[in-house]
Amino acid sequence: MQTVTLKPKKEIKISVEAENISPDKFAGKTEKDIQSIEIWMGNRRTTIGELFSVKVEGSAPAADTKLVLEGDFSRVKRIGEGMSGGLMIIKGNVDMHVGAKMSGGKITVTGNADSWAGREMKGGELIIEGNAGYYLGAGYRGETCGMRGGKIMVMGNALDFVGEHMCGGEILVKGNAGILPGLSNNGGKIVIEGNTSRPGSEMAKGTIIVNGTVDEMMPVFKLEGTEAVEGVAYRKYTGDVIISGKGVLYVK
Amino acid sequence: MELLIKNGAVYDPKNGIKGDKTDISIKDGKIVDKVSSKASVIDAGGRLVMPGGVDAHSHIAGAKVNVGRIMRPEDTRSGLKPRTKITRPYTGYTVPNVYAMGYRYAQMGYTTVFEAAQAIMKARHTHEELEEIPIIDKGALTLFGSNWPTMDFVREKNMDKLAAYVAWGLLASRGFGVKVVNPGGGEMWGFGKNVTGLDDVVPNFDVTPRDIIVSLMKVNEMLGLPHSVHLHCNNTGKPGDYKTTLASMELAKQVRPSKDRQVLHVTHLTFNAMGGTNWGDFESKADEIANFLNNSENVTTDMGQLIFGSATTMTADGPLQYANAKLTHGKWGNGDVELEDASGVVPMYYARQVSVFSIMWAIGLELALLTKDPYKVLLTTDHPNGGPFVNYPEVIALLMSNKKRQEEIKTLHEAVHKRTKIPGIERELDFNDIAIMTRAGSAKVLGLLDTKGHLGAGADADIAIYDIQPDQIDPSVEHAKVKSAFSSAAYTIKGGEIVVKDGQIVATPMGRTFWVDASVPDQHTDIMMKDIRLKFKNYYSINLANYMVQDAYVTHPNVVKAGVISVEVS
Numbered sequence: 112m113q114t115v116t117l118k119p120k121k122e123i124k125i126s127v128e129a130e131n132i133s134p135d136k137f138a139g140k141t142e143k144d145i146q147s148i149e150i151w152m153g154n155r156r157t158t159i160g161e162l163f164s165v166k167v168e169g170s171a172p173a174a175d176t177k178l179v180l181e182g183d184f185s186r187v188k189r190i191g192e193g194m195s196g197g198l199m200i201i202k203g204n205v206d207m208h209v210g211a212k213m214s215g216g217k218i219t220v221t222g223n224a225d226s227w228a229g230r231e232m233k234g235g236e237l238i239i240e241g242n243a244g245y246y247l248g249a250g251y252r253g254e255t256c257g258m259r260g261g262k263i264m265v266m267g268n269a270l271d272f273v274g275e276h277m278c279g280g281e282i283l284v285k286g287n288a289g290i291l292p293g294l295s296n297n298g299g300k301i302v303i304e305g306n307t308s309r310p311g312s313e314m315a316k317g318t319i320i321v322n323g324t325v326d327e328m329m330p331v332f333k334l335e336g337t338e339a340v341e342g343v344a345y346r347k348y349t350g351d352v353i354i355s356g357k358g359v360l361y362v363k
Numbered sequence: 364m365e366l367l368i369k370n371g372a373v374y375d376p377k378n379g380i381k382g383d384k385t386d387i388s389i390k391d392g393k394i395v396d397k398v399s400s401k402a403s404v405i406d407a408g409g410r411l412v413m414p415g416g417v418d419a420h421s422h423i424a425g426a427k428v429n430v431g432r433i434m435r436p437e438d439t440r441s442g443l444k445p446r447t448k449i450t451r452p453y454t455g456y457t458v459p460n461v462y463a464m465g466y467r468y469a470q471m472g473y474t475t476v477f478e479a480a481q482a483i484m485k486a487r488h489t490h491e492e493l494e495e496i497p498i499i500d501k502g503a504l505t506l507f508g509s510n511w512p513t514m515d516f517v518r519e520k521n522m523d524k525l526a527a528y529v530a531w532g533l534l535a536s537r538g539f540g541v542k543v544v545n546p547g548g549g550e551m552w553g554f555g556k557n558v559t560g561l562d563d564v565v566p567n568f569d570v571t572p573r574d575i576i577v578s579l580m581k582v583n584e585m586l587g588l589p590h591s592v593h594l595h596c597n598n599t600g601k602p603g604d605y606k607t608t609l610a611s612m613e614l615a616k617q618v619r620p621s622k623d624r625q626v627l628h629v630t631h632l633t634f635n636a637m638g639g640t641n642w643g644d645f646e647s648k649a650d651e652i653a654n655f656l657n658n659s660e661n662v663t664t665d666m667g668q669l670i671f672g673s674a675t676t677m678t679a680d681g682p683l684q685y686a687n688a689k690l691t692h693g694k695w696g697n698g699d700v701e702l703e704d705a706s707g708v709v710p711m712y713y714a715r716q717v718s719v720f721s722i723m724w725a726i727g728l729e730l731a732l733l734t735k736d737p738y739k740v741l742l743t744t745d746h747p748n749g750g751p752f753v754n755y756p757e758v759i760a761l762l763m764s765n766k767k768r769q770e771e772i773k774t775l776h777e778a779v780h781k782r783t784k785i786p787g788i789e790r791e792l793d794f795n796d797i798a799i800m801t802r803a804g805s806a807k808v809l810g811l812l813d814t815k816g817h818l819g820a821g822a823d824a825d826i827a828i829y830d831i832q833p834d835q836i837d838p839s840v841e842h843a844k845v846k847s848a849f850s851s852a853a854y855t856i857k858g859g860e861i862v863v864k865d866g867q868i869v870a871t872p873m874g875r876t877f878w879v880d881a882s883v884p885d886q887h888t889d890i891m892m893k894d895i896r897l898k899f900k901n902y903y904s905i906n907l908a909n910y911m912v913q914d915a916y917v918t919h920p921n922v923v924k925a926g927v928i929s930v931e932v933s
Contacts, residue, residue, distance in 0.1 A: 253434070253436035254437045
């Protein structure tokens with residue numbers, strides 16, 4: 112087991128592109144190695160050692176590496192991008208694109224995550240104990256597939272476009288979600304415990320379950336009657352009928 | 364500025380040099396017979412030396428390239444390279460930014476590239492992009508095949524007026540040659556229709572694609588343009604389209620060339636040498652096309668080789684792209700250029716295990732390997748339709764190594780065995796053949812062989828040195844080395860200046876834009892302009908004065924003179 116602890120040396124005001132902060136990049140490395148890893152702050156090339164204090168205990172491959180991020184990471188983007196294994200705990204808020212393209216391992220954010228959390232994720236687990244921003248588990252601009260696999264859980268609320276262009280995997284939002292969750296979906300499962308509006312527009316495949324109130328339905332779904340899912344009765348809809356979609360939407 | 368390249372294994376097909384150790388002398392941007400002792404020296408150390416690469420068909424600038432960029436922000440996320448002291452940032456793979464276009468071509472040893480289709484009305488945009496593409500020399504072919512004036516003058520059988528229109532259109536667009544895309548089809552697409560063959564009549568104009576192609580070939584030769592008519596055939600992209608392609612190639616027999624080159628260049632055969640009646644019984648007919656080429660002298664082609672992975676198809680063939688978009692259920696960009704043409708942009712992913720794509724992969728290679736004379740088949744990927752141009756080294760390796768082809772075939776859909784001939788073709792091209800298909804041949808097809816595509820005295824000093832020694836390598840076995848050498852030139856010299864060293868850009872001079880100024884008798888222009896003014900008054904959304912590309916758009920011009928009357932300049 113290897114444990115790496117990072118703390119910002121001072122307040123980060125200009126956004127940092129931190130795709131190099133992940134268990135894959137830190138595994139088996141010493142404090143000195145990690146300090147010298149390149150990182151961009153705004154348009155300036157710098158190193159992890161310049162911005163963060165680094166503490167390393169033990170040495171292990173990525174799957175047995177744990178990262179602990181303490182302090183204010185709310186201006187640090189792309190943490191854990193493409194990570195394939197290991198553990199990461201972010202104690203506090205985090206900026207956009209946390210866990211983007213990750214394929215394995217587990218990230219826990221104890222605070223809020225900004226937009227694009229779990230973007231184009233392929234596997235692993237992302238847990239956000241606070242709220243999530245826009246485009247949770249979505250595909251970035253122009254992509255036809257967002258999340259393809261893995262699991263995202265948000266304890267709080269999420270903003271608009273949860274799981275846009277999702278092709279697989281699972282998203283659970285315990286609170287409310289903004290408008291148009293599951294927009295243009297092509298697979299996977301979204302569960303929203305709270306309220307939302309206009310779910311599932313343009314969906315071709317996949318499943319959306321809303322346990323709270325749906326403020327407004329898009330008029331592109333066909334009501335198939337009622338159906339019980341895990342003992343709970345829902346109205347079952349299929350659509351989007353405009354694109355002959357085979358998506359399924361369950362609304363209480 | 365003098366430069367001497369010593370000890371190179373030189374391949375210069377035009378001058379009959381096949382790997383001999385020959386010194387190359389350069390002075391003031393040109394190749395000369397000899398230089399003084401003060402010249403700086405590059406010791407090529409027995410490595411491969413060729414003229415700078417010439418690409419006669421690529422989509423590098425203009426409205427539809429930019430529509431591709433706008434439609435595909437996800438493509439822009441790949442191929443990123445931050446700026447350096449010398450270079451601007453690179454972005455994109457199938458639709459790179461303007462800077463990456465120039466840098467990546469130069470890094471492969473290419474120094475001259477022609478954009479294959481610009482509508483006159485969109486030509487300002489084309490030139491604004493060409494002006495930002497660094498290093499390489501370039502030019503753009505102008506679309507004439509579905510233009511209303513073209514079809515009017517063809518119906519009137521008035522070749523003088525048509526010649527005047529072509530000459531004026533080249534001036535208006537600062538264009539280099541006559542491009543014809545699905546003639547008549549671009550007009551019919553405005554009504555949601557298409558032509559289905561050479562003899563369909565285009566409504567409202569009462570002309571057929573056959574009339575349009577033959578008339579434009581005649582006029583092209585009347586004007587003595589450097590390049591021939593450059594044709595994207597009718598029916599392209601449909602199973603069975605090879606019949607239309609062969610019928611179109613037959614038309615070349617009706618016209619005599621005005622210069623030592625073809626009268627018709629038929630482009631991207633991967634997309635129009637298709638047999639079968641539907642996508643189920645789809646097969647390669649590249650052998651039939653190769654057979655035609657082997658028995659004919661007036662027609663050249665290019666491969667348009669398919670590359671597995673991501674591509675962005677873009678063409679002035681609007682109806683073809685509508686069909687493609689319906690197949691992919693993906694993004695579709697559609698364009699209408701008023702009186703001139705249509706266009707469409709559709710992203711594609713060519714997967715290996717799809718039978719149609721495996722067969723299309725074979726078509727380009729079969730054509731190149733079954734056609735005896737490499738001057739008749741240029742190496743292209745119809746960038747970015749078949750795949751991005753950065754894959755030319757992959758195509759070179761495939762052509763030079765049967766072993767590599769057999770390795771590839773193992774990863775493809777089994778249809779490649781039953782419905783193509785590629786598994787049984789053993790021919791392997793040599794460095795001389797490759798130098799023709801990527802240099803001398805392309806320059807000859809474009810009509811630029813006096814200054815491009817060779818290393819004799821008087822040529823532009825555009826030279827590529829690759830990090831392989833031809834006498835010590837067996838490309839058939841060591842195809843990976845060949846591919847890597849062609850991907851990253853040891854030196855690229857452009858106009859006598861070293862622009863690439865060890866695969867890295869070291870200087871970014873601005874290349875020139877080639878366009879053709881063809882003269883016709885004034886009275887023909889006057890009569891023709893009466894019709895054009897009427898078209899602007901009645902139909903165009905812009906004024907004539909806002910239509911012409913002005914000199915300010917072409918700051919490094921290289922004007923090639925042509926025309927039915929020669930103009931004496933004292």
